[in-house]
Amino acid sequence: MDVIVNKFQESDATFSYEIRFDSELVEKIRSLQNVWKREIEHNNPSAVGAPYFMSPMVGELISDEIFPRCKEQFQKISNKMIEQVDTKVVSVLYRVTVWDTYQLISRNAKIVTKIFEENSDLKNEVNLRWICTGAGVAERSLITLLKERGEYKDVRGVTTDISAAAILVAACNLEMMNIEDEKPLINVRIVFGSVPTSLRNRPNTLVLQIDDAVISLEREIEDNIKYDAFLADNALPYFTREEGRAMLSSAVKLVKSKGIIQALGLNKNMFVKIPLTNKLKAIFNTNIKQEYNKLMDEKQKKLDKEYQHGYRHIYIKNKKGIIIQVISEGAIEMFSWIREYLTKFNLDYAMKLMKMVTIGTGLSSWGKYVQTNTVESYRDLLELLLNTNYSVIDCPGEDSDWKDMVLSTFTIVLE
Numbered sequence: 001m002d003v004i005v006n007k008f009q010e011s012d013a014t015f016s017y018e019i020r021f022d023s024e025l026v027e028k029i030r031s032l033q034n035v036w037k038r039e040i041e042h043n044n045p046s047a048v049g050a051p052y053f054m055s056p057m058v059g060e061l062i063s064d065e066i067f068p069r070c071k072e073q074f075q076k077i078s079n080k081m082i083e084q085v086d087t088k089v090v091s092v093l094y095r096v097t098v099w100d101t102y103q104l105i106s107r108n109a110k111i112v113t114k115i116f117e118e119n120s121d122l123k124n125e126v127n128l129r130w131i132c133t134g135a136g137v138a139e140r141s142l143i144t145l146l147k148e149r150g151e152y153k154d155v156r157g158v159t160t161d162i163s164a165a166a167i168l169v170a171a172c173n174l175e176m177m178n179i180e181d182e183k184p185l186i187n188v189r190i191v192f193g194s195v196p197t198s199l200r201n202r203p204n205t206l207v208l209q210i211d212d213a214v215i216s217l218e219r220e221i222e223d224n225i226k227y228d229a230f231l232a233d234n235a236l237p238y239f240t241r242e243e244g245r246a247m248l249s250s251a252v253k254l255v256k257s258k259g260i261i262q263a264l265g266l267n268k269n270m271f272v273k274i275p276l277t278n279k280l281k282a283i284f285n286t287n288i289k290q291e292y293n294k295l296m297d298e299k300q301k302k303l304d305k306e307y308q309h310g311y312r313h314i315y316i317k318n319k320k321g322i323i324i325q326v327i328s329e330g331a332i333e334m335f336s337w338i339r340e341y342l343t344k345f346n347l348d349y350a351m352k353l354m355k356m357v358t359i360g361t362g363l364s365s366w367g368k369y370v371q372t373n374t375v376e377s378y379r380d381l382l383e384l385l386l387n388t389n390y391s392v393i394d395c396p397g398e399d400s401d402w403k404d405m406v407l408s409t410f411t412i413v414l415e
């Protein structure tokens, strides 16, 4: 099993790189994914309509074998040193394995797909712009949905991350998307710095750009580049408010009329730390479904309006305000799924799922790095759009709403 790195000469005397898997690796990934597909269909129905899924075994294969080999080969071919991958990036790769942590990304990708469906100006080509690629989860989700529709013959775009290691993980994740479909959905090319014109004009190509997001967007305004959507998944919270505002200001200039500006991000200091005792209680509670549904219905009755996010959940907090229990459809399915494995003495799978829950809830610990809440970015965007017509498709809601959300989202369409 091996990873192959190819190098291409581009216009502007630059190079681009692509990651490929050999046939043995392709077969291994396909077979692990097929096994997991059946497990999901049986145990995790909420996740069945998601843009994609990933077996935890494939996640381990990427982090333990594919990424290290990819890094080694890439360094050799590109002559550039690549840093060790941040554990945060590996965690975001895994987020698709836990429905509660993936469902808002999945929902956002579906919102974009639906808006595009209603945009009669979009014919063959869709041009997309993401920032802060991480493991490429948002990119893979949306490209999969758009390609599934079969309507857009040419889906292209750019996504930027300052970390070369994150870009390599994303390249592996996106190559995974290509091999799962018999026909590759999109060409994935890695570049350092500016995007060469030859790649920008290449149909069905996603450029993974290693660069600073703030600077790369400003450069694109000078080059008069235009996109159908600007997508910031888990990006804006990690910048200062001024930097975030600068990127949103660039987005307003880069997005065409009828184009989309969408964001999703963690809120400050919303920590989920489910103690092992609570996990075990949930796993061994055979009435979990009835009890959780009853609690959610009671809460729904008390609420005079539903969360904008349509995400039915209750957070139970301890005295320090840390979330120690999540009551949701995803949690019911996850804990019942673990119980199913335990009762069948499938300890290996049970432990893998427990690990996924720990990684998934651990994502919230980044709340301590949040500099700007998504609702603040939303308000900045509205200010930037004061003299522009737009419609709000999804907003973070009132303070009382978003204060009880680990993640907040917004989607705006320019007119």
Ligand SMILES: C[S@@+](CC[C@H](N)C(=O)[O-])C[C@H]1O[C@@H](n2cnc3c(N)ncnc32)[C@H](O)[C@@H]1O
Binding pocket: 089, 092, 131, 132, 133, 134, 135, 136, 137, 138, 160, 161, 162, 163, 166, 211, 212, 213, 214, 233, 234, 235, 238
């Ligand atoms: C939370 S992770 C990304 C998440 C990803 N979009 C997702 O939703 O899974 C944040 C990413 O932002 C990247 N990042 C941080 N500062 C950046 C900058 N100035 N320009 C571009 N990327 C940056 C980090 O390297 C990291 O991969």
